[in-house]
Amino acid sequence: MGDGLRIELARVYGFCPGVRRAVQMVEDHLAREGPLATLGAIVHNAHVVEALQEKGARVAGGVCEVGEPTVAITAHGAGQEIYREIQERGLKLVDTTCPIVKRAQEAARALAQGGYTVLIYGEESHPEVRGILSWTEGKGHATMSPDDLPELATKKLAIVSQTTKDQKAFWGFVREVIARVHPALKDLRVVDTTCPETGRRYQAAVELAREVEAIFVVGSRNSANTRKLAETCRGTGVRTYFIESAEEIEPGWLSGLSRVGVTAGASTPDEVIDQVLRRLSQLGGEAA
Ligand code: SF4
Structure with missing residues (x-):
C-alpha cells in the first residue's frame, strides 16, 4: 500500500x-x-x-x-x-x-383503456414488468427483442419501458419496432418510462474508473444492477473489485496504488459503503 x-x-x-x-x-x-x-x-x-x-x-x-x-x-x-x-x-x-414505476403502470393502464396494444420493453419475468403487464388487463406484451414481437394485428400500438432499462436501448427498440410493424400502423404512442437513476450510476462509475487505478464496487452479488455496474467498470479496463462487505478487502490489493475509487449499486445501503470507506482508511487511504 x-x-x-x-x-x-x-x-x-x-x-x-x-x-x-x-x-x-x-x-x-x-x-x-x-x-x-x-x-x-x-x-x-x-x-x-x-x-x-x-x-x-x-x-x-x-x-x-x-x-x-x-x-x-x-x-x-x-x-x-x-x-x-x-x-x-x-x-x-x-x-x-x-413514483416512477407508478407512472409506468398508469401510462400502461391508460393506453390499454384507450384501445392500444401495449408493448413493454423489459423482461417478462421481472416483478416490475409483471406488475405493469397486469395493469394493461390482457392488452400488454413484454419483450426485450424486436425479434420476438407478438403477432401485432393492431393499428394502435403503444410502447413503454421497464424503468431500469437503458434509455438509448429503449429508443433503439422503438425504432426497430416501427421499422417492422410499419406500414400497418396508424397510431403509435411512445412513453419513455425509463428511470435516469440507474444510468446516472453507470455514467459516474465510468468517469471515476477512468481516473483511478482500481475501483471497488460495493453491493450484493445477487443484485443484477450492482453486477452490471461492476461489469461496466471492468469494461473500462480498470482493476475492479466487486465486494459485498468491507471485510473482503485484502491489504495486498492496495499495494503500490495511489488512487482508488469506490462506487455502489442502487440497492447498497449507506452503512455498508461507510464500512468500506473506513476499512480503506485503516489500510492507509485518505478521502479525496
Ligand atoms: S431505480 Fe429507483 S428511482 Fe428509479 S424507478 Fe427504480 S426504484 Fe424508482
Missing part, C-alpha cells in the same frame, strides 16, 4: 431515491405500528433485508402467506390483482411503489 493513497467516491452511488423512500416507509411503519410482511425483498440486499427482519419486517412470497395485519408492496410495484387480494383479506397496505 503506497503513501498518500487517495480514496475517491463516485459522483452518484448507492440507494436511488425510490429504494431510499421504500426503506424509510417500512421503517416508519415498524416504529409506529409494529410488524408487517413485505411482498418480496424490499431491496436486493441481504444486509438491509436482515436488519429490517430483526425489526419485524418479514419477507412473504405472496399475499396468501401474510399473517401480519399489514403488508408492504415493494418499490417495483405490483399488479392490480395483488391490490384486490390485499383488500379482500382486509390487510392494511404500505404501498412503497416508486
Whole structure:
C-alpha cells in the first residue's frame, strides 16, 4: 500500500431515491405500528433485508402467506390483482411503489383503456414488468427483442419501458419496432418510462474508473444492477473489485496504488459503503 493513497467516491452511488423512500416507509411503519410482511425483498440486499427482519419486517412470497395485519408492496410495484387480494383479506397496505414505476403502470393502464396494444420493453419475468403487464388487463406484451414481437394485428400500438432499462436501448427498440410493424400502423404512442437513476450510476462509475487505478464496487452479488455496474467498470479496463462487505478487502490489493475509487449499486445501503470507506482508511487511504 503506497503513501498518500487517495480514496475517491463516485459522483452518484448507492440507494436511488425510490429504494431510499421504500426503506424509510417500512421503517416508519415498524416504529409506529409494529410488524408487517413485505411482498418480496424490499431491496436486493441481504444486509438491509436482515436488519429490517430483526425489526419485524418479514419477507412473504405472496399475499396468501401474510399473517401480519399489514403488508408492504415493494418499490417495483405490483399488479392490480395483488391490490384486490390485499383488500379482500382486509390487510392494511404500505404501498412503497416508486413514483416512477407508478407512472409506468398508469401510462400502461391508460393506453390499454384507450384501445392500444401495449408493448413493454423489459423482461417478462421481472416483478416490475409483471406488475405493469397486469395493469394493461390482457392488452400488454413484454419483450426485450424486436425479434420476438407478438403477432401485432393492431393499428394502435403503444410502447413503454421497464424503468431500469437503458434509455438509448429503449429508443433503439422503438425504432426497430416501427421499422417492422410499419406500414400497418396508424397510431403509435411512445412513453419513455425509463428511470435516469440507474444510468446516472453507470455514467459516474465510468468517469471515476477512468481516473483511478482500481475501483471497488460495493453491493450484493445477487443484485443484477450492482453486477452490471461492476461489469461496466471492468469494461473500462480498470482493476475492479466487486465486494459485498468491507471485510473482503485484502491489504495486498492496495499495494503500490495511489488512487482508488469506490462506487455502489442502487440497492447498497449507506452503512455498508461507510464500512468500506473506513476499512480503506485503516489500510492507509485518505478521502479525496
Ligand atoms: S431505480 Fe428509479 S424507478 Fe427504480 S426504484 Fe429507483 S428511482 Fe424508482
